[in-house]
Amino acid sequence: MSEVPLVTLHGLGRTRLAMWPLGRRLGKLGYTVTNIGYFGPLGLRHSVDAVGDAIAARGLHDQPIDLVTHSMGGIVARALLAEGRIRARRMVQLAPPNQGSWLADRVRQIPIACYLPAFRDLGQGTEAQIVALGDVPEEVEVGVVAGESVSALLGGEVGDGVVRIAETYLTGARDWIVLPHFHTVVMNGRDTLDEVDHFLKNGRFSLAAERLARDEQGNVSRAQPKEQVAQ
Numbered sequence: 421m422s423e424v425p426l427v428t429l430h431g432l433g434r435t436r437l438a439m440w441p442l443g444r445r446l447g448k449l450g451y452t453v454t455n456i457g458y459f460g461p462l463g464l465r466h467s468v469d470a471v472g473d474a475i476a477a478r479g480l481h482d483q484p485i486d487l488v489t490h491s492m493g494g495i496v497a498r499a500l501l502a503e504g505r506i507r508a509r510r511m512v513q514l515a516p517p518n519q520g521s522w523l524a525d526r527v528r529q530i531p532i533a534c535y536l537p538a539f540r541d542l543g544q545g546t547e548a549q550i551v552a553l554g555d556v557p558e559e560v561e562v563g564v565v566a567g568e569s570v571s572a573l574l575g576g577e578v579g580d581g582v583v584r585i586a587e588t589y590l591t592g593a594r595d596w597i598v599l600p601h602f603h604t605v606v607m608n609g610r611d612t613l614d615e616v617d618h619f620l621k622n623g624r625f626s627l628a629a630e631r632l633a634r635d636e637q638g639n640v641s642r643a644q645p646k647e648q649v650a651q
Contacts, residue, residue, distance in 0.1 A: 424484060424485060424486050424509055424510075425452050425454060425480055425483070425485045425486070426443075426446065426451045426452060426453045426454070426485065426486045426487070426488065426620070427453075427454050427455075427456060427475065427480065427485050427486070427487050427488075428442065428443045428446075428453060428454070428455045428456070428487075428488045428489070428493075429456060429458075429471060429487065429488075429489040429490065429493030429494070429496055429497060430457065430458075430490050430491075430493050431460070431490040431491025431492045431493055431515075431604075432460040432461065432491055432492040432538055432542070433460060433461065434460075434490070434491075434604075435457050436455045436456065436457035438490065438607065439455050439488075439490065439493075439607060440455060441607070441608055442488065442607045442608065442612070442613060442616070443455045443488075445613050446488070446613070446616070446617070449617055451486075451620070454475075454478060454480065456471055456474045456475065458470040458471050458474075458496065460492050460538050461536045461537070461538050462536075462537060462538070463536075463537025463538050463540070463541050464492075464495065464496065464499060464537075464538070464541040464542070464549045465537075465541075465549075466537070467492070467496045467538075468496055468499045468500055468503070468505075471496050471497075471500065472500055472503075472505040472506070475500075475505075475506055476505075480506070481505060481506055481507075482507070483507065484507045484508060484509040485506060485507065485508055485509065486508065486509055486510045486511065486620055487508055487510075487511040487512070488511070488512045488514070488616055488620075489511065489512070489513050489514065489516065490514045490515060490516075490606070490607050491514070491515050491516060491517065491582070491583065491603065492516075492517070492538065492542060493516075494511075494513035494514070494516030494517075494518070495516060495517065495518070495542065495550060495553070497511060497513075498518075498553045498556060499549075499553055501556055501557055501560060502553050502554060502556075508557075508560045509560070509561065510560070510561045510562070510563070510619065510620055510623060511556075511560060511561070511562045511563070512562075512563045512564075512565065512615075512616045512619050512620065513562065513563070513564045513565065513588070513590070514565045514567075514606050514607055514612065514616075515565065515566065515567045515580050515582070515583050515588065515603050515606050516564065516583070516588055516590070517542055517550070517583050517587050517588070518550070518564070518587065518588055518589060518590040519544070519550070519586065519587040519588075519589055520542065520543055520544035520545075520548050520550045520551065520587065521542045521543055521544065521582075521583060521587060522544060522574065522575060522577070522584060522587065523574060523582055523583070524538075524539045524540075524542045524543040524544075525539075525543040525544055525545055527539050528540060528543065555591050555592050556590065556592055556593075558592065561594045561623045562590060562592065562593045562594060563593065563594060563595045563596070563597075563615075563619040563623075563624070563625055564588050564589070564590050564593045564595070564596045564597070565588075565597055565598070565599055565606065565612065565615060565616075565625075566579075566580065566583075566585045566588040566596070566597070566598045566599075566632060567579070567580025567581075567583070567585075567598070567599060567600075567601045567602060567603055567606045568580060568585065568598050568599070568600050568601070569581045569600065569601060569602040569603070570602065571584075579603075580601065580602055580603040580606065581602050581603050581604075582603035582604070583603055585598060585632065585640055586634070586638070586640045589632075589634050589640070594623055594624065595619065595624050595625045595629075595631070596631065596632045596633070597615065597625050597629040597630055597631055597632065598630050598632055598642070599611055599612060599615070599629075599630075614626065615629055630642060630643070631643035631644075
């Protein structure tokens with residue numbers, strides 16, 4: 421049983437119900453899970469304040485915690501860490517747009533969506549707030565999970581249908597893998613549960629997971645699972 425409290429954060433346009441199944445399964449594995457919700461469409465600043473206040477209200481702001489996040493939740497967590505509002509031991513990001521979202525910039529061109537701050541904050545344009553977050557503190561061990569599924573909306577790039585694989589990259593992450601899931605359901609996979617559990621316990625994903633790597637030019641490549649390399 422883990423003695424470190426675990427906080428789960430959902431993605432944009434979802435509610436805490438989206439992370440409830442994963443949190444329930446992690447609870448059965450011995451984790452003490454706090455599932456926090458926020459209203460993502462109002463933008464990153466509003467979301468960070470809401471989650472930061474909720475964590476503080478539960479007395480979890482002054483001790484190391486673990487985090488499991490989905491999509492925008494991973495960006496909210498990065499902002500909280502950058503501002504020193506939380507302390508973390510390990511964090512698993514599921515399908516996070518760490519490099520900004522190409523699709524968010526395209527959605528902003530839709531008349532109604534252009535008024536939602538979240539699509540500006542999570543984009544790749546000059547107004548995006550992601551670029552200002554910087555690196556995660558060195559003492560925080562971060563594992564990133566990219567999804568791979570139908571990518572018709574991603575301009576020909578490979579991704580999970582919403583976030584490109586290349587956009588999930590985070591400088592300083594301890595491990596980076598890809599799982600065969602669509603963006604909105606990546607948290608529900610049995611393999612996702614296994615990899616989250618493995619990282620929270622070991623600071624690395626399992627040997628069997630398919631690794632990703634990025635070169636100095638920003639090109640993403642696949643690596644053999646470490647299990648196969650060991651053989």
